[in-house]
Amino acid sequence: MSRLPAIPVQRRDSRLRVGSIGDWVFRRITALFALSIVALLAGMGFEMARASALSVASFGFGFLSGVNWDPVHRSFGALPFVFGTLLSSLLALLIAVPISFGIATYLSEFAPGAARGPLGFMVELLAAVPSVVYGLWGTFVLVPWLRDSVEPLLSSCCGGLPFFAGPQHGFGMLAGAVILAIMITPTISSVSREVLGVVPLTLREGALALGATRWEAVRIAVLPYARSGLFGAVLLGLGRALGEAMAITMLIGNRAEISSSLFAPGYTMASVIANEFTEATEDLHLAALAEIGVLLFLITVALNIVARLLVWRVGRLAARGEA
Amino acid sequence: MAQHRTRLVVDFCVRALCLLATLLALLPLVSVLGYVVVRGAGGLSWAFLTELPKPLGEAGGGMANAIQGTLRLVLIAALLAIPAGVLSGVYLAEFKHTRFAKLARFCADVMSGIPSITVGLFVYGLVVTATRHFSALAGGLSLGFLMLPSVARTTEEFVKLVPESLREAALGLGASAWRTTLWVLLRTAAPGIAVGIMLAVARVAGETAPLLFTAFNNRFWSESVNEPTASLPVAIYTYAVSPYDEWHRQAWAAALVLILVVLLLNLSARLVVGRKVRL
Numbered sequence: 001m002s003r004l005p006a007i008p009v010q011r012r013d014s015r016l017r018v019g020s021i022g023d024w025v026f027r028r029i030t031a032l033f034a035l036s037i038v039a040l041l042a043g044m045g046f047e048m049a050r051a052s053a054l055s056v057a058s059f060g061f062g063f064l065s066g067v068n069w070d071p072v073h074r075s076f077g078a079l080p081f082v083f084g085t086l087l088s089s090l091l092a093l094l095i096a097v098p099i100s101f102g103i104a105t106y107l108s109e110f111a112p113g114a115a116r117g118p119l120g121f122m123v124e125l126l127a128a129v130p131s132v133v134y135g136l137w138g139t140f141v142l143v144p145w146l147r148d149s150v151e152p153l154l155s156s157c158c159g160g161l162p163f164f165a166g167p168q169h170g171f172g173m174l175a176g177a178v179i180l181a182i183m184i185t186p187t188i189s190s191v192s193r194e195v196l197g198v199v200p201l202t203l204r205e206g207a208l209a210l211g212a213t214r215w216e217a218v219r220i221a222v223l224p225y226a227r228s229g230l231f232g233a234v235l236l237g238l239g240r241a242l243g244e245a246m247a248i249t250m251l252i253g254n255r256a257e258i259s260s261s262l263f264a265p266g267y268t269m270a271s272v273i274a275n276e277f278t279e280a281t282e283d284l285h286l287a288a289l290a291e292i293g294v295l296l297f298l299i300t301v302a303l304n305i306v307a308r309l310l311v312w313r314v315g316r317l318a319a320r321g322e323a
Numbered sequence: 324m325a326q327h328r329t330r331l332v333v334d335f336c337v338r339a340l341c342l343l344a345t346l347l348a349l350l351p352l353v354s355v356l357g358y359v360v361v362r363g364a365g366g367l368s369w370a371f372l373t374e375l376p377k378p379l380g381e382a383g384g385g386m387a388n389a390i391q392g393t394l395r396l397v398l399i400a401a402l403l404a405i406p407a408g409v410l411s412g413v414y415l416a417e418f419k420h421t422r423f424a425k426l427a428r429f430c431a432d433v434m435s436g437i438p439s440i441t442v443g444l445f446v447y448g449l450v451v452t453a454t455r456h457f458s459a460l461a462g463g464l465s466l467g468f469l470m471l472p473s474v475a476r477t478t479e480e481f482v483k484l485v486p487e488s489l490r491e492a493a494l495g496l497g498a499s500a501w502r503t504t505l506w507v508l509l510r511t512a513a514p515g516i517a518v519g520i521m522l523a524v525a526r527v528a529g530e531t532a533p534l535l536f537t538a539f540n541n542r543f544w545s546e547s548v549n550e551p552t553a554s555l556p557v558a559i560y561t562y563a564v565s566p567y568d569e570w571h572r573q574a575w576a577a578a579l580v581l582i583l584v585v586l587l588l589n590l591s592a593r594l595v596v597g598r599k600v601r602l
Contacts, residue, residue: 020499020500020501022499022500022501022502023499023500023501025501026500026501026504026505027414027417027418027501029410030410030411030413030414030417030418031414031418031423033406033407033408033410033411033414034410034411034414034415034423034424034427034475035423035427036407036411036471037411037427037430037431037434037471037472037475038426038427038430040430040434040468040471041430041433041434043445043449044437044441044442044445047445047448047449048441048444048445048448050448051444051448098344099344099347099348100344100348101344102340102341102343102344102345103341103344103345103348105341106338106341106342106344106345107345109341110338110341110342111342111345119345119349121593122349122352123345123348123349125352125586125589126348126349126351126352128525128526128585128586128589129352129355129529129582129585130528130529130530130531130556130581130582130585131529131530131531131532132529132531132556132559132560132563132578133355133359133529133559133578133581133582134355135559135560135563136359136559136563136574136575136578137354137355137358137359139563139564140358140362140563140571141354141358182351185348186348189348213330213331213333213334214334214338215333215334215337215338216330216334236436239436240436242438243437243438243439243440243441244438245438245439245440245531245532246531246532246556246560250560250563250564270438270440270532273440273444274440274532274535277444277447277535277536278535278536278539290444290448293440293441293444296438296440296441297437297438297441300436300437300438300441301433301436301437303436304432304433304436304437305429305433307436308429308432308433
C-alpha cells in the first residue's frame, strides 16, 4: 500500500510536523521580511549614534544643559530646544487629554449606535490631514485668530501672570501648543476608545443593575479597569507631539530662547533639525543636529515601549477575566 | 429623592460635556477643510496641474513637477513597503506565538511611533551621504520605511481574522501549508489588506519632514530617480513660509490637491471596509 500524503496536523501555530521544502522556504522568507523590521529599528539607532558621535565626544552632557546655539561660533547647547519641545508637548496634552477622554467616553459609552461610526470616522480624519496642511492653516487662520482675539483676552484677564506677558505676535509657544493639541487629539481618543472597548461588558451591566447612572457606571466600573490603558494612550499622544516637525516649525516662531511667556517664540528639537539640517555644512553642526535627533529617537522609543505595555495590559486583563 | 436628582443632573452634565468635547474636536477639521477648499479653489486651474512653477514675479505657473514628484515618491515607497510589509505581516499572523514574531510585532509598533523626521535623518546617513546627492530614491525609501510597520500590522490583523475552517478546508483538499497561506488566507484577507495599504499611502503622501533632506526639492522636472525631486508637501511648506502672496495662493491650491487625494483614499478605504470586510 502506498503511503498517504502527509497532512500537517496541529495547524494552530503552524509548526511544521512534516518536512516540506515549500513550507520551510516560505517560513524562512517571511521571517526574513519580519526581521527587516527589527533590523530597521536597530539600524536607525545605530546609524544615528554614529552620525552624532562627534558631537557627543565634543560636548558630553554639557550639550543638554547649554543654552547657547550658535553654529557660526561652533557653540552648541540643546537646552532651548529640549525646553521648547517639552513645554509645547505638555501644554498640548493639557488641552488635548480632557477633550480626547471626552470623545472616547462619548463614542464608546454614550453615543447612540448609529452616530458612533460616522463621528469616530470624522475624528480619525483629523489624523489624516497632513501635518504641513495644519501648518498652512495655522499660519493663515489660527495665528491671526490667536493674535487678535485670544491673546489680548488672556493678557487682559490674567495679564499679571508671567505666562501671558509680552508682545502678542500670534506665532509662538501658544500657537505651537494649540496645533499640537489638534494633531494629537485623534491619537489619544482612538487609542482610549480601543481601551474602553475591551473593558468587559459585564462590569458595566453590574454597575447599571445596582442602580448606577450611565456616568456612574463608567466612573466606578469602567475607568478604574481601563486606567493603565488610558495612561498609555496619553503617552502615545505625547510621543506624537514630541516628534511632530512641520506644523510646529511653521507656528512656534523658531527662536532658541527660554521664555516664561507663552506668547514668546520658542523652538523645538524637531524644528531645529527641519530648519538647519540641509543648510549645515560643518561636521560639528551636522553631528549636533544628529544628536538632537538621537535624543528625540530615544525618548520616543522609550515612551512607545511603555505606552504599548500599558495598553496591552488592559487587553490581557480582559482576556484573563473572560476566560 | 434630592440626592437622586443630583445624580441624574451630574449624569446629564457629564454626557453633555462629552458630546461637547466631540463637537469641539471637529471644529478644527471643519475649519481646515473649509479654508483649504475655499482658498485652494481660487488658485486651482488647468495650468496649476500641468505647468512648471514660473519664476518669482511672473503670474501663473503650476506645480506639475511636485505632483509628478509625489506620485513617484509614493510609488517607490509602495513598491518597497507593500511586498515587504505583507510578507512580514503573514509571518506575524501565521507564526504568532513564536518569540521572534512577538519581537518583530513589538518593533513594528514602536517604529510606527517614532518621529518621521528621524527616519529622514536615518536615510540621509544611509543613502544621501553615500551617493552624495539628494534623490527621489532616498525620499521614496524614507516614505517606504514609514509605511512598512503599518502595512505589516494591518496584514497581520486581517490574516488573523480569516476563519480557521477555510484553512482546514484547503489543507483537507491536500494543499500544502504555504499554498494555503498564500492562495486561501491571503486572498480572503486581501480587501482588508488593501484598506490598510490605502491608509498607509494616504499617510505617507502627506509626509514632509523626512523629505526635506532626502528628496529635497526641485523647481523643474526631475528626469530620473537619482535626482532631487519636488513633492506637494515640501512645495506647500516652502510656499507657505515665503513672504509672497502669489506663492501663498499656490500653497493653498496645492493643499487642496493633497487633501483631496488623502480624503479620497480614506473615504474609499472606509467604503471597502463597510462593504467587503466583516469586522
